[in-house]
Amino acid sequence: MKNWAILAAVGLAFAVLPLTGDNYLLRLATTVCMYAVLAQSWNFIGGLAGYPSFATAAFFGLGAYTSAVLQSFDVPMFTSWGAAGLVALLFAALIGGAILHLRGHYFAIASLVIAEVLREIVNTTPDLTGGGMGLNLPLMEGSSVAFEARFFFYAMLALGVLATAVAIVVHGSKLGFGLRCIQQNEDAATILGVNTYAYKTAAFSLSAVFVGIAGAVYASWVHYIEPPDVFDILLAVKPLVMVLLGGIGTIFGPPLGALLLLAFEELVWRNFLTVHAAVLGLIIVALVLFLPNGLLSLVRERLKRAGAPS
């Protein structure tokens, strides 16, 4: 109940942002929401099941290209977004069957390769995908810049809220419990009757579906996609960093991490234009070293100490 209240409050607080009329702020907020979707999705497989997936970039690019190609065949935008989510989901279920028996580093490497394979497929099918030339997406008819900024902000916000709502449901369900067992001790989980194969595949698919849709929305938002952009390795690394920042395995850690990462990126980028990547890296290393359980754990400890009778 408390989780739903927090979700509603944060969602509403974000929803009034367009009233400021500041398009720069709105662009940042849209990116925060997109990051939140990626982080929340990664948390299903990486946080709950404990499988360090680097497949986020693959799902993102797959969603972006699915939607873009469909729209090039005059499929309506919303339909193509839905199709992107569905394709990402089925793709994850299929690939998951092949790589989820790998553990630890081996799984990480296998998941990292998926995006590279997809990128090569896109590069070698220029007739369909535009290949290295990229693909243009149709503009929305009769809309203004300000309208589009608001429209895509709300689309990403809705997606972020949806992903978090699903996270709340999963965390309190048999699926979430089983995934936590797998994360803690997979062999013991099997012996206790957890169908680890099905559970891991479900988590991997959950980690794909919203990312696929986010990729599709992103493609429509920027109107032009190319392989290095939507299969960017950073799209696979950032979700992991965000979840670690906010709090792994928690419900509100991922969105909190998304906000923090974007804030860091913007501040550092503005002030250290030439060395921003290095400074960002240092900050991340420091945070992971000194706050391994994320910022939420700090908040929680404070609350616990304040609530203790002593």
Place this chain on the structure above:
Amino acid sequence: MSLLVLDNATRRFGGLNAVDGVTFSVEPGEVVGLIGPNGAGKTTMINMITGVHPATSGRIQFDGRDITRMRPHQIAKLGLARTFQIVQPFPKMSVVENVAAGALFAGGETSLKDAHAAALEHLRFTGLADVADRPAAALTLAQRKRLELAKGLAMNPRLLMLDEVNAGLNASEVDDALGMIRRIAERGVTIVLVEHLMKVVLAISKRIIVLHHGQLIAQGDPREVLRDRTVIEAYLGPKYAAAYSGGAA
């Protein structure tokens, strides 16, 4: 009808037959001791029955169904539970959550809430109710062994295989565990007990099975089996066996 039947079951690792053509059966309600020197294949036998390392040849039946090729989680749901010699808790979860997992995924409970309630019941039975909310990693070894037992019970098993639940415990802890195993057997749960402590084996087994180099070398009444020359040889060598049975004759 026998609850568990092994028919010429073999588990091969490369060139080694860790379990080699073993045939035996366990009747409902029985308490069977499974003994043998280190490396005899006792734990491999349990891993083979529970599907962790499936039999490479031969057949295993549980309650009339062929489980030779079933996956571990399917076998667990049929009511075949085991504990681990090296305890396998979910370390960061609370003790009650550990047990609730067994109740939810194999014990037939349908909701997390029911599984929690059932888990508390099993914790009371195993004397862990006081530490229900502690993380499993904080338990002592004796408590962790009891947690393994509680997890096994939560699965609502028809056959419970206990892999050295008494190893590493002191004398009074062993007595406690012994009493607990007896009470479990009294509930009608069939038990296969892998054990090195002869005191425990003799106290509760109606029948024992002896493994050596993966082969079944003797089975039957506990006291008779322990006088068996091949069994003494397996544990202590032919020289001692000759002297011992010579002296007894």
